[in-house]
Amino acid sequence: MAVDTAIDDALVLTVDDRNRLYERGTVLIDDGRITDVRKSGDGDDAVAADRVIDGDGKLVMPGLVNAHTHLELTPLIGAFSDLDLFEMMGSMTALFGRLGEGEFDYLLEAGYELAALNFALGGVTTVNSMDVRPAAGAETFGDAGLRGYFGPAITDLFWDVPVDKQFDYARRFIDEYHDTYDGRIRATICPHDDWSCTRELWERTAVLAAEYPDVLVHTHLLELEESNAMARANGSADSIGLLDDVGLLDDRLIAAHFRVADDEDVERTAAAGASVAHCPSVFACWNPDAEMQWTPVPELRDAGVDVGLGIDDHYWHDSYSMFGEARQARLAANVKRTAGQYQSMELVRMLTVEGARALGLGDEIGSIEPGKRADLIVLDVDKPKFTPLTNVPAHVVNNAAPADVETVIVDGDVVVRDGTVETMDADAVQQRVEHAVDRFTDETDWELDVGGGKPPSPIDTVRDLPKRGPAQLLSRLAVQSARDRFPF
Template sequence: MTDLLIHDGIVVTVDHENRLLKNGSVRVSDGTISSVEPTEPADRRSTAEHVIDASGKVVIPGLIDAHRHTDFTLVQGLFSELAGDELLKEAFALYHTAESTLGDDFFDAAWRLACLRQLTHGVTTVNAMDFTPELGAEAIGETGLRGVIGPELADFLTPASAAEQLADARRFIETYHDTFEGRVTASIAPGGEAGCSRTLWEGVAELRADYPDLRLHTHLYDSAVANTMAAGSGTDDPLDLLDRYDLLDERTLLTHLLHAGRDDAKRIADAGAHVLHCPTVYSYFQAGTQTWFPLPALQEFGANVVIGLDDPFWFDSWDLIQESKHARLLANFEYGAQQWSSYDLLKMLTIDAARALGLDGKIGSLEPGKRADLVVIDVNTPRHQPYSNLPSVLMNTVTAGDVETVVVEGDILMEDQSIESMDVESVQAAAIRERERFQRRTGWETSLAGSTPPDRSILRRVSGRLLLRAIKQYGRGVVNQHL
């Protein structure tokens, strides 16, 4: 018995044959795609448990956000007018004071709101690195979404010691890996060469040896002084740091790479590691003099490059499709036109991202035997009609507002833009309550016209101490370059 039948849609399979069905049907049984074929007349009279008429609509694999931080979702709109150095100071301060100042209620509300944002934007899977992973696993799992979640390990950025963080990470893996019917899995997520001590890297290597199937998810080369930071762990550069601990291979996910060079790109590609590219956050704040990464070299050597939102609450957008558009525009501006085709971008948000996460055997394309993670997009509107070159329409014109239906594991989480898997009112009420409490505790002033950070808040006092500590450790010149 077919549980779900979607008929008469334009089905973009993103399979190994790149099939595109003008009038296609997708059948789902027990959460698995059983067939993807041209629509037959009988499909329109089907007695399947649930039938969706997708006439004039496009069916694609669920979108995959390859890199995201989630903890501070509730500060959206507060930080978006800050300069890059001010943003970094406030962020450091938040990380150091959040647990004692804000508590679990704040972060639980943040994760629930993030799930709502994710769902309504057609993102069925997220690869998250956060300081509150347990709350994230529960939120993702209960909402019906899919997530790879890693506790962010960064003993230079948070009060907890390396030993405490490593113990917490091991406990998280043992508790949450492969839970919620396999929709929630764990990763090992050291913050990067700038945030981790040598002791922490040694512990990460032990975790990797104990859990060889997990992805290693980290930031790399996101600062002009990345080599100096790596030198603190006794290595020549960040890739040498990973190599020393046997952490650079096809299970490794490297985020940003803004300051990597051609030789670094070759080493990454040769190792089979994956690059998680987040264009908007760095172009929005221009954190440093270099704001792009070595795309031509990565493409030349065949590295797998995929896209993530990073910190969507810093720049107020959760639209992964628009993120991919930004990636193309900025790449074309930097290196010349036609860096990526529209179909390349679609693959980066689906099957290529699934491959990076080690999930390409389960999701990322619409073909029999894979789990039914898919999105229905309405293009039968004056905004889109008439059109040709459907991949271009999807990547250049479509926005999250066109996402109509979202399915994960065959379960309908949103249909006709009506959310089925969440109590939207309670999620929004909790978010409003906790955001207001955040503002009272920190002294932020907000209005419809904008927001103003406090002059002498607890955040800025702690931030000042953090900067002094960083200056003592790395020197004023290095810190100024990093900011």
């Protein structure tokens, strides 16, 4: 029986329930799905297939899942690395305010192209992105043959865009993009976080979610010490309680960060069937409080919570590497706690099948098993850096890099072949990004060149900051802080 694609005589890391690893394995793909995974035998190299991939010196594993990210400002990679925390947050908040008003669409469009190109080259087959104006992202990733969840951020205390306008856009976005591109592109509902949304906004979000019962709710949760304080200002005991009160604490929720969660938060999240995206690099780079606890990932996983890995704002820490995110998860947890927080295979699972489960796709992707959609990547491991090839899971999470990815297959279609993206014109994308950044610096007071980046002056930044929403946010937190200190 003929199949579309056969990969023969490869090292196959299945990431199935038994974490089976074939030293010499064969993977067969037909009509977008995996039809067989087995030990290679005599004659497998002669299987009738339209496309045959010689697996000698190759590692086949599931495609990587970026469970939480922001993609619009990808062209500004390198712009923030050398700023201090307050410079970065101020300049970013000012930018997001202008994005919310519809400025810089050319930069956003180029950003999605650059993100799709680089994530494809690095073996990332699925992203879950929260942005301001994500329509171009849905179209770009769809056209590139990748899988993605996209949704517009909604907030009433972070910028000054009218709330009705935000909800109208969110509803139109869902209607236009959910379950498109043969099901590879799906919409999400994205209340921004638990510290910049009022209770009224959360209640409206719950109404919207009830209108679209098959759409995930994607938010930042328990990211900062201010999270629970704002929940109390919103009339609930804490952040988890607020989501429960409005009807959003359920198996459709994927929550990024979860850094300040306690044992009760973990238990309630597990009981609700909600999921978490852990993003270690962004806080290893931009931690606002050295004394703050680290995300309790081992406790979450022990409680049965699906935890995926996310690269978050990759342009804040200058990395597209999801392999690097797994390594950072291990190193940061070991520094913050003690050594031995993860086994290597646990991190491989967080990169793949647990990220897929966090997005409700665990039955479709994330492991190499018959019947699942064929989202997989092929790494060249016939290199000195992988010699000797012992403890393959450790090599994947400690040693592998995007440059090792040779082939990327999504839904059975080849997106990257021999290290070249086949669904995009890489040279044209690079040119458009360079032109977009030149235009951006011409239109703003940003300075960006080969020597680094410099944001506008503090005076100019303050001028561009949203005013009404953040003022209400700070006022609410100040009042709640007083109530917490002097209860009456």
